[in-house]
Amino acid sequence: MLEIKSLHKKLGSFELKAIDLKIQQGDYCVLLGPSGSGKTLLLELICGFQRADQGEIWLAGKNVSKLPIQQRGTSMVFQKPVLFPHLSVKSNMAFALQINKIGRKKINNKVEELAHQFQLTHLLNRKPGQLSGGEAQRVMLARALAAEPSLLLLDEPLSSLDVLLRYDLRKLLKELNNKGTTILHVTHDYEEALRMAKTIGIMQSGKLIQWGGPQDVFRNPASTFAAELSGLKNFFEAELLPETANGLRKVLVHGVLLFTQSELDAGLGKLVIDENQIILSKDMPHTSAQNNLKGHVKQFQMTSYGFEIEIDCGINLIAYITEYSFERLALTVESEVYVSFKTSAVRYFTT
């Protein structure tokens, strides 16, 4: 559907370097990266606001690298609603159709259909200045879809909305995707990426540093950067030791010895322990888990899904447990607690 081949673009001191990616028809792809990583520039290159210095962009089997914006078949939804203020909601939605000189009846039908789908019917005669943020963003989306794009580009479309509206719009975007619209969505919010994406790309200083399903990307971050961006809590500098024990590798984290599985050479690197796979108990556990540490609760806080507990066991570990577990273990600050996790919850990598 979309294929990008070693795309380069230099813009002032910023450089987009050798971007390669492939998006399948019907995919929901999220490009995740901090501001200044080149996500928006990549979108602008795809829809034609910018011309690439090198490389090719193929859309629906056609090389569009040199095609003008109008002939690329992409629709962009911007971070803030960019509705034409002098036109009514209806005329905004009909803009692309009127440009293409489609008959009045067809235009009306299409606008009505979209208005119904996006719950905009009662707003059709309003001017954009009279819309709320969420309504305006829905009109933006409807207007973009009226053009029947082969690829929908979203540039942080949710960031200017409050939580409730975000939820509604996310739902709407998912529905669109389920109906077959291919979407490329850019954001700096990893939770958003996690919620929406079928495929995730991580961008850092003009490079696409990781590409894959959300599971792969967040469970196996390819770099420190990807791990930090994903909000992983238990993230350490570590030293992988050369010796093995029972087929497992020993790894040293600030003086604490852990076991992991790795094919990498001994040396310095990074280590992630999945906070969802950490088990807490009051007594020494007798399980198959190879990593068992004794520590005490440093602090805890309530979250939307239970409790986040910080345990000092030589290293500071974060574990997530449910409210029920929290009460059952009767944890307080300074409580003694055992921490255990399997070697598969420990991932070592070099950057």
Place this chain on the structure above:
Amino acid sequence: MVTKYSWLRLVFIFFSGIVLLFVLAPLLRLILAPGLSGLIEAASDQQVSQSIFRTLGIAMSTTVIAGFITVPFAWLMARSHFRLKSVINAIIDLPVMIPHSAAGIALLGIINRESVLGQWASSIGISFIDQPAGIAIAMAFVSLPFLYNASRDAFEAQTGLYEKAALNLGASQWQTFYLVSLPMAAKGILSGYVMMFGRAMSEFGAIVIIAYHPMVTPVMIFDRFNAFGLKSAQGIAALFVLISLIVFISLRLLAKRQSDARN
């Protein structure tokens, strides 16, 4: 926060009163001095009425024609970024800064009958000196900056995102300009047109150098004052000021209604 009865407010109200009075008093005196009979007398003078129609007609044509090419120029400047941009903006402002008699002399230098432009124009039957075409050129020269600045400000106030959005929805560059950029800037452009028209119809200095005849009203006021004194000039001046006021108020209302309808 300014409270209703603060000293600051009182002092500022006093200053505001002085400024308003300073502008209004001479104009009121001018309009009231000749009385109704003086106004009617001026209006029934055929030379006067002809000159008023001439002035309004030439000013209107100048504004429309010069505006047609100035607005695209303003858009281009609003959307371009280059090092000499501020220099070009300053150059466009020059006609407002220099004495208008100097502007007339400058224009005369390039449109006189011996100049290249003058000769080329006369070869196709156009003459500037003491002709409506010369008056139009003088008017355009001194009034153009008003339309240029107002239009450029209006285009600069829109972010380029709206144009990107239109292009992205399939509009050509021309369609983007007249369906999006132009209507969005309409309010500013219309008020620029009103300012340009006002400046054009009231121009004296540059016109008097290029075309004393046929007389536009500002020149006629000066001419009558020189020949017959204050009383005679007052009637025409009052009539012209009244007509200007009516034209302006109507144009402003029209521009406001246009932009209200759009937004």
